[in-house]
Amino acid sequence: MIKALYNKHQYFFNIFAVLALLVITRLLDGFAWYPPYPDKTKSLLLEHLFQFISFFPFIFLIIYTYGWALKRRTKTVIYSLIIFYAVFAPLFVLCFSTWLEITLLRAKTLPVTLKLIEQFTPGAGMVILFLSATYFLTYLKIQSASQREAAHNAESLVKDVQIKMFRYQINPHFLFNVLNSIYTLIDENTEKAKKLVLDMSDYYRYTLTKQKECVSIESEIESIIKYLEIQKTRFEEKFQYEISVDEAVRPLLIPSFIIHLLIENAIKYGTKTTKQKLLVNLSVKLVKKDLFIRVSNTGKLLELPTNNEKNTEGTSNGIDNLKNRLALYFGDNYSFSLEEVDEWVFATIEINNIITQ
Structure with a gap:
């Protein structure tokens, strides 16, 4: 409980501890x-107690104003705040602690003169600078911990992706259907059976080979074409696909298998929700510096299970995993949408300011 409280209010406890230590040092x-x-x-005890009380409000001011300045990422504002506190905080502390002595103790104190301010300012200014330094050291500590946690989460995510990827790559249901199709075609259409074997071989060569975390869109599209050709052979006239890819996007790097997932879902759920011919379209375009990947299919959008419901299909997990990987590589520069319009389901990935060189 104490550790949780400290982790939640690290800035306050660290600055409070440093302030207490500095006041005790000045007292000694x-x-x-x-x-x-x-x-x-x-x-001396009362004088330094009043100084501690006078410094105390600056803990909250420092936490709020420095936090605000760091969010703005403006160095000029940060430097200005540090100078402002170092110059004007000692004057406030001197005046307020003097007022406390007069008000609470009814004691006669030295008047706040220019000479007294000159004597008090260097020491009090150093206290404020130490408090400022404590804030920024705590900020760096928290940022470092966040980066370590992000790196750990990324490593766990990669391992999870690899496990799910191999489950996806060697999908027994898909493999058995393809083998059954080959068996049927051997007598009916030998050339078609040979082509199906070659497509399946190329497809599994790509998916089972150890992939880099990022691949070119061109490599991803080539594998997807093999996958779609296999499905075309299986479903024959009941399935049709169309691919439109800008030449400019082919060398661009994206996380591996993210388009695969969308294509697989389009076929898997498209066949379940439409009795007509299944149409699947893939469009990859570059508009200025923004990459748009859209997979659309005829059918209806199935409602994904909530967190409390058992997910037997794995779709929600797959989409969540896709979003996590996109966030890992592109941060806030991406968006994902899944919607149904006029009996068409559209899955769209938009990546802003993608690196094109």
Whole structure:
């Protein structure tokens, strides 16, 4: 519970601890160097307690304003805030702690003069700079932890992708259907059977070979054509496909198998939701620096199961996995949509500012 509370409010606890340490250090310094005078201990304790109280609001100001500046990613604003706090915070602390002494203790204190400000400012300014440094060190620590967590999640995701990929690659149902088709065609149409064997061989050569995490769109399309030709041989006149790919996009790199998943889903669920001829279209276009990948098929959009329902088809997991991989490679520069319009299902991936060289 304490660890969870600390992790949630790391900035506050770290800056609070540093402030407490610095005030205690200044207190001990006062005990060591101030000459003896009546009620020295009580006077120093109260003086530094009031200083601590005066510094305390700056913990929240630092956390809020530096956080705001870092989100804006403007160095000028960050530097300006650091200078502002280092210059004006000591004046506030001196005036407020003096007011506390007068108000609470009814004590006579030295008036806040220019000379007193000059004496107080360097030490108090260093306290503020230490608090600022603590904030940025905590920020770097949190960022480093986030990057390590992201790297761990990415590694786990890659392993999960590899496991699911091999399940997808060696789909027994798909393989048995293809083998049955070959067996039927051997006597009916030998040339067609030979072509089906070659297509299946090329397809599995691509899918079973250890793939790089990213592949060219051209390589992905070549494998997809083999897959679609296999399906065309299986379904004959009940299936038709069309592919449109801009030449400019062919060398571009994308995470492997993301288009495969969309094509497989289009055929798998298209055959379940339409009694007419299944039409599957693939379009890959580059508009300025934005890549658009769209897979459409005749049929209806099946409602994906919720998190509480058992997913026997694996579609939701497949789409979630696809989104996670896109987020891993492209961050916020991508979008994915799945919709049904006029008995057509459209799955669209848009990647903004894709690297074209």
